[in-house]
Amino acid sequence: MDNNILEIKNLHVHYITEDETVRAVNGLNLSLQKGESLGLVGETGAGKTTTALSIMQLVPYPPGVITDGEIIFQGKNLIYNTDKENQQMRGNGISMIFQDPMTSLNPIMTIGEQLVEVILTHKKVTKEEAKQQAIELLKVVGVKEDRFNDYPHQFSGGMKQRVVITMALLCNPQLLIADEPTTALDVTIQAQVLDIIRELQQKYNMSMILITHDLGVVAETCDKVAIMYAGEIVETGTIEEVYTNAKHPYTRGLFESIPKLDEDNEKLIPIPGSTPNAAALPDGCFFHPRCKYKQEICEKVSPPVMGEGHCYKCHFSLFEKEQ
Ligand SMILES: Nc1ncnc2c1ncn2[C@@H]1O[C@H](COP(=O)(O)OP(=O)(O)OP(=O)(O)O)[C@@H](O)[C@H]1O
Numbered sequence: 321m322d323n324n325i326l327e328i329k330n331l332h333v334h335y336i337t338e339d340e341t342v343r344a345v346n347g348l349n350l351s352l353q354k355g356e357s358l359g360l361v362g363e364t365g366a367g368k369t370t371t372a373l374s375i376m377q378l379v380p381y382p383p384g385v386i387t388d389g390e391i392i393f394q395g396k397n398l399i400y401n402t403d404k405e406n407q408q409m410r411g412n413g414i415s416m417i418f419q420d421p422m423t424s425l426n427p428i429m430t431i432g433e434q435l436v437e438v439i440l441t442h443k444k445v446t447k448e449e450a451k452q453q454a455i456e457l458l459k460v461v462g463v464k465e466d467r468f469n470d471y472p473h474q475f476s477g478g479m480k481q482r483v484v485i486t487m488a489l490l491c492n493p494q495l496l497i498a499d500e501p502t503t504a505l506d507v508t509i510q511a512q513v514l515d516i517i518r519e520l521q522q523k524y525n526m527s528m529i530l531i532t533h534d535l536g537v538v539a540e541t542c543d544k545v546a547i548m549y550a551g552e553i554v555e556t557g558t559i560e561e562v563y564t565n566a567k568h569p570y571t572r573g574l575f576e577s578i579p580k581l582d583e584d585n586e587k588l589i590p591i592p593g594s595t596p597n598a599a600a601l602p603d604g605c606f607f608h609p610r611c612k613y614k615q616e617i618c619e620k621v622s623p624p625v626m627g628e629g630h631c632y633k634c635h636f637s638l639f640e641k642e643q
């Protein structure tokens with residue numbers, strides 16, 4: 321049986337201004353099962369946040385436009401949603417945690433007021449019941465009851481992000497999207513906040529998309545990983561498949577460019593060249609200008625997706641090229 325909660329097919333998202341068209345997402349395919357967590361990894365500008373905003377139906381228009389594709393959530397294509405359906409979806413189906421907690425918090429309301437307000441707009445409960453629910457959930461993420469009447473600015477970064485996590489979970493979402501939820505936090509706090517997210521994801525059996533630059537975080541937190549480059553998924557599979565047997569030259573490059581604890585860091589090899597300009601993408605494979613295995617065909621023809629389950633978008637199998 322089809323157990324997919326989310327299926328994105330051939331998604332294209334452009335930011336169109338007078339001067340240029342930024343092709344942020346270019347034919348992205350992705351599927352997620354119930355309870356599954358997926359790490360979406362890629363360099364800055366790869367289109368990760370745009371993908372997340374597309375799912376939330378929050379791509380800023382103008383200049384952003386979904387020009388093609390489908391986003392099927394629980395069997396329904398969100399792209400055709402009315403504003404009202406989108407509000408319902410964001411209240412009950414899908415929640416997003418942003419990098420900066422202040423995106424989600426109102427600076428002039430206490431966190432208690434904000435949490436109660438969210439509960440009251442989505443659930444038929446009394447104010448007192450809403451307050452109890454908010455306090456319970458705050459406890460789960462490690463925020464004490466006596467902080468209920470404090471304002472966001474009275475919290476540290478990590479504590480603010482805990483409140484935001486609470487906010488995201490109030491309406492029992494089926495799918496949680498966390499966009500670099502710990503990047504703005506101190507390194508020491510990052511692990512704690514990630515632990516909370518992982519625990520809650522498992523406890524409530526939510527599906528999750530975790531967006532990050534950090535392959536280590538994905539390995540610890542997710543079941544599957546999707547590597548994104550220039551608005552495409554260039555490789556996807558289980559953590560084990562991709563981490564032990566990377567097939568795309570870009571994925572290989574990413575692994576070679578991160579420090580490993582147990583190895584000699586002098587061997588780190590950065591990926592040559594720079595991240596692509598999404599307003600001027602090359603012909604053929606978007607990665608070819610940086611690829612050491614490039615052949616003639618790579619400059620002209622966009623590669624097919626190879627493999628099943630563990631998929632990669634390349635004209636050649638890497639092992640073929642290395643021999
Ligand atoms: N509002 C916007 N107007 C114009 N271009 C945009 C806008 N938002 C994003 N872009 C462009 O779209 C491309 C994808 O950006 P996006 O933020 O989705 O990438 P990302 O993978 O989330 O990057 P990061 O890791 O830095 O968060 C980039 O080239 C970016 O400059």
Ligand code: NI
Nearest residue numbers: 368369370499
């Ligand atoms: Ni982003």
